[in-house]
Amino acid sequence: MLPKKGSKLPMWPGFLGDREVLAVTVANLLKKEHGDSHRAIKELMRQTGASERTAKHWLSGQHAPEVMFFLRLVVSSPVVRAFVLGIIEGPASEETFSLNDRFIRVATKEAYTTGEAAISTLAVNTRRNDPNRVPENDPKDDPEPLTFNQRQQWFLERISAGDRFGAKEIVLNWHVSLKTARRDISALLHSKLLEYIGSRRKGRYRKTSLR
Structure with missing residues (x-):
């Protein structure tokens, strides 16, 4: 809720309320996944395209990643991705729900589709303009591989082990x-x-194999 007087807005709580705290939080996440050796710096450079100096700043907690680099980390790092999912599922996001939630979800899905289409078009154009391109070696329109989050992978593993989980x-x-x-x-x-x-009350989940 906005304050009745004054021009200052209420601050976000926790790590989202301060850039320095966010930088330290991201640094701890990256160290948890990669450690803090020079090899970790090289891996972050490979994942995001950042410079060595920038990657060092992330690991030291000196600076948090800028938007583009952070999005690349969300895509390439399961630890950072789990962190973002935790924010989305956290209590702070519940406060933003409204009667327009359905509209927001539709708009988000459309935005994601637009982004995927843009990436696909860019990849095709880049490949076509490659002077070393061999048309016969172009990838065919194979279906995209299925990807699942850590919770789903864990659930499949437990079901495969024979657990009656739900x-x-x-x-x-x-x-x-x-x-x-x-x-x-x-x-x-x-x-x-x-x-x-099985039945709705006494049935169970079972893992199958793709055909």
Whole structure:
């Protein structure tokens, strides 16, 4: 809620309220995944295209990654990606929900589709303009490989081990909402990697194989 008087807005709590705290938080995440050796710096350079100096600043907590570099980390780093998902599923995001939530979700999906199309077009144009291009070696229109988040991979592993797990186990182990857990399982069912057998009350999930 906005203050009744004055021009200052209320500050965000926690690591999102201060650039320095965010820088330290990101540094801890990167160290958790890569360590803090020179090899870690090289890996961050490879993942994001950042300079050696910039990667050193991230690991030392001197600066947080700028937007483009942070997005590249979200794509390439499972630890940073889990961190972002935690923010999305956290209590702060719940306060932003409104009657327009459905509209926001539709707009977000359209924006994602637009971004994917732009990346695809850029890749095709870059390949066509390559002077060393051999047309016969161009990739065919194969379906994109399926990718799943850490919760879904964990759930598949537990089901493969014979556990009678469901959405509640995802909630308890990953501290997400029941809605998120059910969405994870629904995606696995839709991908045909998982199936539900038996009655609604006494049935269970079973892992299948892609055909």
